[in-house]
Amino acid sequence: MTTETTASTRVEVSVEVEAPIARAFEVFTAEIGTWWSPDHHILQADLKEMVFEPRAGGYVYDVGVDGSECRWARVLAYEPPHGVVFSWDISLAWQIETDPARTSEVQVRFVEVGAARTRVVVEHKHLDRHGDGWEQMRDAVGSPDGWGKGLAAFAARAAA
Amino acid sequence: MRTNVLDRIGALGDPTRRAVFELVAEKARPVGEIAGRLPVTRPAVSQHLKVLKEAGLVTSRANGTRRVYSIDHEGLAELRAYFERFWTKNLAAFKEAVERPAKEKQ
Numbered sequence: 001m002t003t004e005t006t007a008s009t010r011v012e013v014s015v016e017v018e019a020p021i022a023r024a025f026e027v028f029t030a031e032i033g034t035w036w037s038p039d040h041h042i043l044q045a046d047l048k049e050m051v052f053e054p055r056a057g058g059y060v061y062d063v064g065v066d067g068s069e070c071r072w073a074r075v076l077a078y079e080p081p082h083g084v085v086f087s088w089d090i091s092l093a094w095q096i097e098t099d100p101a102r103t104s105e106v107q108v109r110f111v112e113v114g115a116a117r118t119r120v121v122v123e124h125k126h127l128d129r130h131g132d133g134w135e136q137m138r139d140a141v142g143s144p145d146g147w148g149k150g151l152a153a154f155a156a157r158a159a160a
Numbered sequence: 161m162r163t164n165v166l167d168r169i170g171a172l173g174d175p176t177r178r179a180v181f182e183l184v185a186e187k188a189r190p191v192g193e194i195a196g197r198l199p200v201t202r203p204a205v206s207q208h209l210k211v212l213k214e215a216g217l218v219t220s221r222a223n224g225t226r227r228v229y230s231i232d233h234e235g236l237a238e239l240r241a242y243f244e245r246f247w248t249k250n251l252a253a254f255k256e257a258v259e260r261p262a263k264e265k266q
Contacts, residue, residue: 009185011240013247017258027258035257037250120254122247127240128172128181 009128014121021110024118025081028108029054042070042096054078060086072096076105083109088124102129171215176200177208184209184218188230 017024027034033050041047045064052060053075060073077085088104091097104126111119172178176198183194191209195202209229212218219232 008240011244011247013244013251015251015255017255019258024258028254031257035250035253037246037253040246040250120251122251124243124247127243128178 010123010125011127012121012123014119016113016117016119018116019118020116021112021118022081024120025084025110028110028120029078029080029084032060042072042090043068054080070096073106081110083107104129171211171217174208176204177211180205180208181212181217184212184229185231188228190223190226190228192226194229 019027029052032052033047036050038047041062043062043064045066045068048063048065050060050062052058056075056078058075058078059071060075061069061071063069072090073086073088075084075086077083085105085107087100088106089097089100091102097103104124107123107125109121109123111121113119172181179198180194183189183197191202191205194209195205198205209218209220213220213229213232216232218229220227220229222228
């Protein structure tokens with residue numbers, strides 16, 4: 001799945017989906033709230049919706065049922081249906097990171113592999129910029145069964 | 161195991177130490193060469209290397225009278241593994257969401 005060396009400070013994960021490229025892009029961006037991990041939000045209030053502003057210079061943000069907002073990414077590039085780049089303004093303590101020098105970057109590429117089949121490649125770069133706070137992040141999001149469930153569902157899906 | 165991971169991430173929190181780490185990540189280098197490329201003293205570089213080594217991010221070997229520092233591949237792999245797991249899980253959920261309408265029509 002990944003080809004870079006272990007010395008790299010980036011990770012790349014990809015998936016092939018049964019959908020046209022434009023649809024895949026739309027679900028990843030405009031409909032991000034339908035699939036983004038429910039465990040990974042910073043808001044205190046319950047989540048009402050997630051908004052992915054469709055332009056470079058916009059934000060990705062969560063909206064709580066009480067109206068509170070949390071901007072956790074800056075949209076750095078928006079080029080439907082081929083790609084989108086956004087910053088990862090979340091510290092390893094799972095708090096908003098206000099210093100851009102301590103944020104990483106997520107580049108998403110959409111590649112048409114058939115009329116109704118698209119490869120989606122997520123490259124999360126500059127991970128070393130986050131620095132401190134690993135323990136808090138693990139405590140906040142690293143529940144023992146959190147990852148296992150998702151991977152099991154993926155495996156079941158892939159095998160079906 | 162857990163303590164080691166925490167040490168690794170914390171060790172990269174300092175900007176100078178991160179610069180030292182990035183130089184070592186490029187290729188294996190002795191202390192003097194690293195100090196020559198950064199606006200810090202050789203003892204300071206040695207101190208940063210010590211922290212990086214204790215955190216499991218770099219390793220060293222003797223080359224004649226010098227010590228040469230290089231990336232500890234195992235330590236860095238753990239840092240990356242966290243985000244690899246995160247995106248693998250998230251993209252699995254994305255795949256389900258994208259394919260949901262098509263499945264429901266069947």
